[in-house]
Amino acid sequence: MTTVETGDSVGTRAGSVPTAEEPPGAGRAERLSALAQRHGALVTLILVAAAASIGFDTFATGDNLENMAVSSAFLAVVALGMTFVIITGGIDLSVGSLFALGGVLAAWGSQYGTAVALLLPLAVCGLIGLVNGLLIARARLAPFIVTLAAMLLARGVLLSVTDEGSTTYLVDETSFFARLGQDTLLGIGVPVWITVALFxxxxxxxxxxxxxxxxxxxxxxxxxxxxxxxxxxxxxIAVYTLSGLCAGLAGALNAAWLVSGVTILGAGMELEAISAVVIGGTLLTGGFGFISGSLVGVLLLKVIQNVINQIGSLDSAYQQVVSGAFLAVVVIAQTWLGRRRRML
Amino acid sequence: MLSVTGLTKTFPGARALDGVDLSVGPGEVHALIGENGAGKSTLIKLLTGVYRPDAGEIVLQGRPVRFATPLEAQHAGISTIYQEVNLVPLMSVARNLFLGREPRGRLGLIDFGRMHREADEALRALGLRVDVRRPLRSLGVGAQQMVALARAMAADARLVVMDEPTSSLEPREVRTLFGVIRALRERGIAVIYVSHRLDELYEVCDTVTVLRDGKRVHTGLLAGLNRLSLVSLMLGRELGEARAATTGARASGGEPVLEARDLTVRHSLHGVSVSVRPGEVVGLGGLLGSGRSETARAIAGALPPDSGQVLVAGLPVRTGSTPAAIRAGISLLPEDRKAEGIVPGLSVRENIALAALPGLARFGLVDDARVDRVVDTFVKRLRIKTAGPHQKVGELSGGNQQKVLLARWLAMRPKVMLLDEPTRGIDVGAKAEVRRLIDELADEGLGVVLISSDMEELIEGSDRVVVLKDGAVVAELTGTEVTEERLLRAIASEGTRAPEPTGAPEPLEVAERAGAARSPDADRRDRP
Structure with missing residues (x-):
């Protein structure tokens, strides 16, 4: 639909400008709004972080930053896969369930060694992603429904593996797998390094x-x-498989960090990941977006959460209110910028 | 180079292409023409791997080929330029140009420096100077089309298929395109050129194939075929078979109920004026793409004109707004009944009442009794054959569906009805019925604009015919002038781009305003 609109508007604009070149003013305005779309989230992140460091003594401490970085890492890996999916104009609702499933499979598999702990969740979640992709690309089903079904299915598999959630598999804290989640390199957690490398x-x-x-x-x-x-x-097919792999890997790393496969995780994570990607400047309608934006989007969500936690008097439920409001503002701004650019 | 034999393609309910042969040699520019539904697009889609044939063979450079995807056709050396620009607007010019064959450097990563350089060179060769890093949509439509052209050429094609490539180009860009086509010819590359603009065909094409109703009706050298014969072949009417109009008796006095003045829409209409008096049926004649449907859509507010005026009973109507047009009393029966008209899942009653609902409701609640009365009246009056008002419209025959649509718009009490191909796709008996209804409605004082590709229908049904060509009025035939011969001659006349009817033995009434209204436009185009 977007493309149709774009086509039309190009036509109308061409109506007043017969040459291939644009008037210089329009070019500048287009570049400005492109810049806003690209770096708006980053500028906001810097402003919010700066305000938080001034407002709260406890914000800019090493511990707090490290904590934020590690807890952002898992969502970031999920958002990475989601970015590819959204740029193709699709959506993947299954990632939250796959994240939880990946964590449980990794924790269970860790008793057989690190390789199993990593490969099992990747294989299972990658396979579910592949099936998603096949149904969407070959059978031409709507991504929303296909991945919704996968979300329910993965949650069901998770419950059956954990005896309705009553069994929690633990990871041996001395294993190499646990160290992947726990260790630090140059003072920064290994999951953060892995995330940076993946990005x-x-x-x-x-x-x-x-x-x-x-x-x-x-x-x-x-x-x-x-x-x-x-x-x-x-x-x-490739992007949905990739998204499944990312969700599974994020779950596995999370399990290594928590040294257990926590079954209740991941609920609503798909929406958090989608929010992060959209806040990062990727168009939900597809065709436009970038990886670094999604990372900024994740960090912004986590910083907002952290700040609300710092305000002791505020109920943590307000995290959601603020995140939701922020997402709404971003989407409105995107639509407005997009419309402006199209009208130029 | 390319040889096609017995190509057949059937869609549910219609045989789109029926045993068509076509052969194109190296360095040959072959025109492919035909009216709507003749099978041109189907043939092109078969050649470019979008569809697969049911029967027949495509032989490319001596080898039989079967394309499963457009990519396979491209690898085999067939490139295509589509009428609508088929590129990705959000991606940069260079990325569009090189999608799928980006120059790659170390590690298989794309070498953007080289890509931008090569893209720039390729576009400069076509006379286009743009920043190739900018998104494609920041370019005008013509420039985008040139990018598509560059893409087709860069693919090392043996055969380039051009589907109405000039429909969105400026004259200057058309010149560039023709230059490119001549260069292709010199390099021994074959071109299949689809266009409705006869002037263009005579300028660049060597040979021509005419399709009609899915069959090939003519193949030969273009130079040996005059315009009149070409148009006759396309429309399937022989000269001399012409019959005089049977109507024309209706009152031609009175103030016009509809007046469209100098409607101009970039790339499609150039100062078109049409007026309709109450009780008059005015036909819009011309080939496909001549601006018939665009004129109707511009009048009905569905296509916002760049300039021009629409007046109903002397009062101006806001252009570019369908609600305003409907309020003023203009109703449009669209060309594509299925896509733009009926709602097949709803009942006859609901379909008829759909547009008139606001007028049939009180305080936002629909007055069922009134709806029943309206529906009942029209079912009887238009002789709609239905099991009852609650039958689903999708179950009715094409002719009855069309009548339901007519009823919907008549329920709005219009002053003018614009009928775009009202009898397309319905059987012969129903056609006659719909035509009789149109006459009856006009007799009751409704102004009617009739668009039809069926020559006979247009001539017999209209009191007056306004002939369009390339988006401008080229002739207006009234009374006894409404004959097939006159119509064919008007359509086949030399291009409006140089409005001198040199080819016709007797001078036609070439509307001077067509030329005059175009000149400011032309000035603007000449700006560098």
Whole structure:
């Protein structure tokens, strides 16, 4: 739908400007609004963090920052996969359940060694993601419904593995797997390093690989992408598989950090991940977005949570209120910016 | 180079292409023409791997090919430029140009420096200077089309298929395109060129294939075929078969109930004026793409004009707003009944009452008794054959569906009805019935604008025919002038871009305003 609107507006604009070149003013305004879309979240993050460091003595302490970084890491990995999915114009609601399932499978598998603890959740969650992708790309079912079904299914598998949630598998604290979650390198937790590495890889894949170009093309105009010879179905299957893998890995790392597979985690995490991606400047309608934005989006959500926790008098339920309000503001701003850019 | 034999494609309910042969040699520019539904698009989609044929063979450079996807067709050397720009607007120009074959450096990563350089060179070769890093949508439609062209050429094509490539181009860009086509011809690349603009065909094409109703009706050198024969072939009417109009007796006096003045829509209409008096049926003639539907849509507010005026009974109507047009008494029966008209899952009663509901409601509640009365009246009056008002419209025949639509708009008590292809896709008996209804409605004082690709329907049904070509009025035929021969000649006349009817033996009434209204537009186009 967006693409249709865009096409129309290009036509109307062309109505007043017959040359291929734009008037310089429009170009500048377009660049400004593109800049706002790209870095709005980052600027907000810096402002909120700066205000918090001034307002609360306990905010900018090493412990608090380290704590925020590690707890952000897991959501960030989930949001990484989600970014690819959303840029293709899709959505993945199954990641919260896959995150929890991945954690439980990793904790259970850790008794057989680190390799099993990592590969089992990746295999299972990757497979569910692959099935999501196949149903969406080949059977042409709506991503919303397919991944909703996967979300319920994964939650069901999780409950059956844990005897309706009554069994909690623990990770041996001395194992190498537990150290993946617990250890620090140069004072920073290993999960944070892993997350940073994954984001670098993800950003390179999205910006610099041919696969990344297909991801943008499919989300930007699926029909055109198909006519240009882009492998539309394969690209979609790949992004949902990737999203499943990311969710499973995030769950496994979380289990290593908590040294147990906590069954109640992950509920609502899919929505948090989607919020983070959208706050980071990726268009929910697809075709536009970037990996670094999602990282900023995650950090912003976590900083807001942290700040509300710092205000002792505020109920923690207000986290959700503030996060929700923030998301609404971002979406409104995005729509407004998008419309402005289209009208230029 | 390319040889197609017996190509057949059937869709549910319709045979789109029926045993079509086509052959194009290296360096040949082959025109492919035909009216709506003739099978051009189907043929192109078969050639480019979008559809797969039911029967027949495509042989490319001596080898039989079967394409499962557009990508396979591209790898085989067939590139396509579509009428609508089929690129990704949010991606940069260079990324669009190179999608799927980006130059890659170490680690298989895309070499953006090289990509931008090569993109810039490719576009400069076509006379386009833009920042290739900018998103595609920041370019005008014409420039976007040039990017699509560059993409097609860069793919090392043996055959380039161009589906109405000039429909959104400026004259200057059309010149560039023709230059490119000539360069392709010199390099021995074959071109299949689809266009409704006859002038363009005669300018760049060597040979022509005419399709009609899914069949090939003619193939030959273009130079040996005059315009009149070409139009006759497309429309399937022979000269001399012409019959005089049977109507034309209706009163032509009185003030116009509808007046459209100088409607201009970029790329599609250039100062079109039409007026309709009460009780008059005015036909809009012309080939597909001549601006017939656009004129109707502009009058009905569905297509916002860049300039021009619409007056109903002397009062101006806000343009570009369907509600305003409907309030003023203009109703449009759209061309695509299924997509823009009926709601198949709703009943006959609901479909008829749909548009008129606000008028039939009191305090926001629908007055059932009044709806029943209205529905009942129209079912009887239009002789809609239905099991009852609660039957689903989807279950009715095409003709009766069309009558339900007519009823819907008549329930709005319009002063003018615009009928876009009112008898398309309905059987012969129902056609006659719908035509009779149109006559009856006009007799009762309704102003009617009739669009039809069926020559006979247009001539017999209209009191006056306004002939459009390339978005401008080229002739207006009244009374005894409404004959097939006159109509065909008007359509086949030399281009409006140079409005001198040199080809026709007797001078036509070339509307001067068409040329005059276009000149400011032309000035603007010449700006560098």
């Amino acid at each position: 670098v890889l993800g950003a390179v894949a999205l910006r610099r690989s041919r696969f990344g170009q297909y991801v943008y093309a499919v989300g930007g105009n699926e029909d055109a992408a198909a006519l240009m010879g882009a492998p539309v179905a394969r690209t979609k």
